Amino acid sequence: xxRFLLPIAFLVGFGILKxxxxxxxxxxxxxxxxxxxxxxxxxxxxxxxxxxVAALSGFRAVMADLLFxxxxxxxxxxxxxxxxxxxxxATQLQPxxxxxxxxxxxxxxxxxxxxxxxxxxxxxxxxxxxxxxxEYMHIGEQFLLDGISFNPDNSRxxxxxxxxxxxxxxxxxxxAEAYATSAKKPGAHEYVGRFAAYELAEVPGKExxxxxxxxxxxxxxxxxxxxxxxIHRLEExxxxxxxxxxxxxxxxxxxxxxxxx
Amino acid sequence: MSSPAxxxxxxxxxxxxxxxxxxxxxxxRMRVFYFMLLFAMMVIGSSLxxxxxxxxxxxxxxxxxxxxxxxxFSWLLGLLCTALLLPKDTEDxxxxxxxxxxxxxxxxxxGKLLGVFLLIxxxxxxxxxxxxxxxxxxxxxxxxxxxxxxxxxxxLAEAIATIKASAFNWNLVPGIALIYLKAILCxxxxxxxxxxxxxxxxxxxVSVVIYLIGHVQGIAREYWLxxxxxxxxxxxxxxxxxxxxPDLQLFNVVDExxxxxxxxxxxxxxxxGFGLLYTLVYxxxxxxxxxxxxx
Amino acid sequence: xxxxxxxxxxxxxSIRNLTKEFTIPFKKDRLVAVRNLSxxxxxxxxxxxxxxxxxGKSTTMKIVLxxxxxTSGSTAIFGCDSRKVESREQVGFLPENPYFYxxxxxxxxxxxxxxLCGLKGPALKDHARSLLKLVGLExxxxxxxxxxxxxxxxxxxxxxxxxxxxxxxxxxxxxxxxDPAGSREIRDLILEFKSRGITVLLCxxxxxxxxxxxxxxxxxxxxxxxxxxxxxxxxxxxNQTQLVLENASPELxxxxxxxxxxxxxxxxxxxxxxxxxxxxxxKVTQTNS
Numbered sequence: 001x002x003r004f005l006l007p008i009a010f011l012v013g014f015g016i017l018k019x020x021x022x023x024x025x026x027x028x029x030x031x032x033x034x035x036x037x038x039x040x041x042x043x044x045x046x047x048x049x050x051x052x053v054a055a056l057s058g059f060r061a062v063m064a065d066l067l068f069x070x071x072x073x074x075x076x077x078x079x080x081x082x083x084x085x086x087x088x089x090a091t092q093l094q095p096x097x098x099x100x101x102x103x104x105x106x107x108x109x110x111x112x113x114x115x116x117x118x119x120x121x122x123x124x125x126x127x128x129x130x131x132x133x134x135e136y137m138h139i140g141e142q143f144l145l146d147g148i149s150f151n152p153d154n155s156r157x158x159x160x161x162x163x164x165x166x167x168x169x170x171x172x173x174x175x176a177e178a179y180a181t182s183a184k185k186p187g188a189h190e191y192v193g194r195f196a197a198y199e200l201a202e203v204p205g206k207e208x209x210x211x212x213x214x215x216x217x218x219x220x221x222x223x224x225x226x227x228x229x230x231i232h233r234l235e236e237x238x239x240x241x242x243x244x245x246x247x248x249x250x251x252x253x254x255x256x257x258x259x260x261x
Numbered sequence: 262m263s264s265p266a267x268x269x270x271x272x273x274x275x276x277x278x279x280x281x282x283x284x285x286x287x288x289x290r291m292r293v294f295y296f297m298l299l300f301a302m303m304v305i306g307s308s309l310x311x312x313x314x315x316x317x318x319x320x321x322x323x324x325x326x327x328x329x330x331x332x333x334f335s336w337l338l339g340l341l342c343t344a345l346l347l348p349k350d351t352e353d354x355x356x357x358x359x360x361x362x363x364x365x366x367x368x369x370x371x372g373k374l375l376g377v378f379l380l381i382x383x384x385x386x387x388x389x390x391x392x393x394x395x396x397x398x399x400x401x402x403x404x405x406x407x408x409x410x411x412x413x414x415x416x417l418a419e420a421i422a423t424i425k426a427s428a429f430n431w432n433l434v435p436g437i438a439l440i441y442l443k444a445i446l447c448x449x450x451x452x453x454x455x456x457x458x459x460x461x462x463x464x465x466x467v468s469v470v471i472y473l474i475g476h477v478q479g480i481a482r483e484y485w486l487x488x489x490x491x492x493x494x495x496x497x498x499x500x501x502x503x504x505x506x507p508d509l510q511l512f513n514v515v516d517e518x519x520x521x522x523x524x525x526x527x528x529x530x531x532x533x534g535f536g537l538l539y540t541l542v543y544x545x546x547x548x549x550x551x552x553x554x555x556x
Numbered sequence: 557x558x559x560x561x562x563x564x565x566x567x568x569x570s571i572r573n574l575t576k577e578f579t580i581p582f583k584k585d586r587l588v589a590v591r592n593l594s595x596x597x598x599x600x601x602x603x604x605x606x607x608x609x610x611x612g613k614s615t616t617m618k619i620v621l622x623x624x625x626x627t628s629g630s631t632a633i634f635g636c637d638s639r640k641v642e643s644r645e646q647v648g649f650l651p652e653n654p655y656f657y658x659x660x661x662x663x664x665x666x667x668x669x670x671x672l673c674g675l676k677g678p679a680l681k682d683h684a685r686s687l688l689k690l691v692g693l694e695x696x697x698x699x700x701x702x703x704x705x706x707x708x709x710x711x712x713x714x715x716x717x718x719x720x721x722x723x724x725x726x727x728x729x730x731x732x733x734x735d736p737a738g739s740r741e742i743r744d745l746i747l748e749f750k751s752r753g754i755t756v757l758l759c760x761x762x763x764x765x766x767x768x769x770x771x772x773x774x775x776x777x778x779x780x781x782x783x784x785x786x787x788x789x790x791x792x793x794x795n796q797t798q799l800v801l802e803n804a805s806p807e808l809x810x811x812x813x814x815x816x817x818x819x820x821x822x823x824x825x826x827x828x829x830x831x832x833x834x835x836x837x838x839k840v841t842q843t844n845s
Contacts, residue, residue, distance in 0.1 A: 003553045004457065007546045014542055015504030018535075019482060022508045025535060026479060033522045034514045056476050058332060058443075058509065061325035061516040068318070097520040099317055269642035270674070279671035283657065290659045353655040358716065361621045361649035361726075362672045365641045555578070556623045 036095045046089035064093035080112040101147025109140025158182030172202035215246045280372020285379045316403045320427040324519040327392040332440045339448030344464040347455045367548045385441045400428035432523045436515030442536040443512035449540045453547040475509035566635045568755035569597035574629035589615040591779040602756040604766040607776035648717030652728040658702035673720035687715040707738035724755045
């Protein structure tokens with residue numbers, strides 16, 4: 001036993017020294033965007049014991065993928081509640097996988113929400129169906145917001161948020177804000193900035209601001225029909241003097257959306 | 262008969278290399294490359310399950326499964342091969358024959374370990390090449406289909422850029438390097454355990470337990486450093502886990518790399534340095550125990 | 557130790573007051589394998605270390621080879637402490653029932669052990685081939701050890717023990733499990749080593765073979781050295797004479813008996829000598845092969 005005393009003492013001594021180094025390394029990894037996953041009882045309930053052990057043992061991504069595959073099965077069976085649980089676990093295991101947040105949002109805010117609204121057979125009450133729809137939409141929105149908290153520099157998530165506010169909630173002001181944020185992120189689609197201006201144009205009292213932005217896009221190009229039509233509408237609404245108008249129907253520089261891209 | 266024409270050197274790279282080379286040969290001829298075959302089947306087979314997904318989802322699953330397979334097989338390879346080294350040599354008395362030569366015990370251990378490192382390294386490289394190959398093949402399939410179905414040049418360019426970004430990229434290499442580092446750390450730890458273990462089964466079991474505990478060591482460490490209100494026995498257990506076990510989660514960065522997060526080079530080298538330090542510590546501990554072991 | 561010959565007076569193996577105790581797990585008792593053993597093996601002689609199982613022979617050998625640490629006392633090889641790695645530069649060891657890496661060929665095995673001894677390059681390869689020739693395995697140089705017979709394994713074991721041209725050979729049961737022809741060859745090799753000036757420490761239960769090759773023997777029992785000396789001195793009955801006659805007539809034999817008794821001698825045995833079974837076996841098998 002004596003010959004083990006030295007190694008044990010060395011291990012403990014080294015352990016004391018390495019603790020702060022490990023803590024520092026972990027904080028640096030987290031600052032760089034790593035080690036963001038949360039393993040909790042909720043995830044454990046979805047993965048089962050062995051899956052949880054596998055996730056703890058460094059196979060989070062594979063477990064997340066397995067859960068995501070199960071989402072597909074639940075989708076085919078329209079088991080929206082189960083899908084929600086699986087998607088929550090998958091995103092907790094792989095919070096940096098933007099695709100998971102996107103799919104979670106789509107499934108909840110669109111598929112589950114609309115299915116709930118149209119589910120007249122199982123829920124005759126329209127009030128309750130609408131309420132279920134709103135709840136799923138809120139869940140879908142929350143997925144995007146959580147995804148953004150883990151991936152603050154991802155333009156796609158903001159773009160989806162803008163589209164959600166615009167098409168589902170008809171909240172054009174928030175939609176404009178989300179699109180504008182997306183446009184500033186690296187890798188943003190070139191049309192997102194225009195979308196922010198389009199949404200702003202629908203907000204009462206913000207037409208002038210929107211017009212300024214749309215004029216800038218008109219001058220820098222591409223001049224897509226939606227842009228031109230909206231500029232024309234705003235010039236009429238804001239009674240812009242003809243000499244100052246940017247858009248002219250006789251302007252031959254109009255391009256189709258396909259050409260613009 | 263003439264006397265030996267050389268003097269004894271305290272350390273000989275030649276001796277170590279001869280032992281490493283022999284160990285590598287021995288391990289390869291144990292048919293460990295069947296692991297490769299199994300891995301290849303897994304990687305290729307997994308892509309078949311992703312047909313119903315979008316190409317981004319396909320690449321995601323392919324990368325996660327491929328990297329997960331590299332991780333588990335490199336660890337298993339190191340664990341099983343190392344666990345057998347000392348017991349086999351002891352049982353076969355080859356150990357006596359080798360140590361009866363002018364070979365210091367630490368060179369014997371070092372040579373054996375380097376042989377395992379070489380085996381793991383070759384395996385990781387081969388598995389990575391296969392993984393990259395399968396990803397590349399899938400990428401070409403998706404590209405061909407996209408080119409066939411997309412007419413607009415701008416749409417096509419954007420689609421091609423997106424596909425290429427989703428497939429193999431060089432940011433994965435540091436992640437794979439850290440997978441290798443974790444495997445050799447675990448192999449060295451296994452060697453340390455085998456120096457005092459009574460059987461290879463014991464070595465394997467203890468190594469597996471340490472591997473699992475190592476992945477939750479961070480939780481124990483944070484709990485202990487935060488001074489949680491637990492029973493005294495709990496605090497002692499948590500302290501032991503935090504002090505004695507390595508935090509293996511620090512080496513698991515490839516999951517985030519696979520979804521596009523690049524690891525900063527400075528951070529990569531810090532983690533590598535820490536891993537090598539731990540490997541050295543376990544190697545020294547193995548030497549201390551082995552040097553006084555009655556053969 | 558840089559290869560130069562030490563003075564003649566330095567023994568090949570020097571064991572002084574050697575004691576080795578093994579601890580028994582979970583017990584306070586200790587197993588004493590070797591008790592206060594002192595002996596010397598002179599350079600150039602063949603020394604037989606004998607004793608029943610558990611007498612401490614293997615432990616003594618392992619301590620001499622630096623594989624086990626003594627509890628007290630010291631061992632040295634040509635004046636160099638056994639605990640130092642460099643002492644093994646001059647030692648070749650053949651363990652009991654040696655087992656080498658099955659996947660290596662005979663030549664690869666010698667190359668491997670040669671590299672462990674610091675040898676390298678074409679010189680090592682040539683030396684390995686000459687050793688294979690010496691032990692009669694030249695034709696099996698490229699055959700894997702997994703297909704070797706027991707005798708062949710013993711011979712490759714001898715070859716690896718010789719790879720670094722040692723001044724001392726330690727052989728543990730070199731002929732155990734080997735057929736008579738193989739045993740004879742190994743014994744002849746030992747005698748050849750002796751003629752080349754190599755010191756040999758031999759452990760064996762086959763006392764007949766020990767008697768043929770050893771100059772001196774030491775007998776261990778329960779870790780003690782019971783007896784030591786030249787074989788002739790130990791086994792020769794001083795007061796007895798053996799006389800072997802050929803073609804002696806019955807009358808001559810009767811006369812000799814009478815004269816012996818009249819002279820005060822006692823006739824202990826009278827019988828016809830028998831040929832050595834091993835020699836008969838070798839003669840028959842070699843004639844028919």
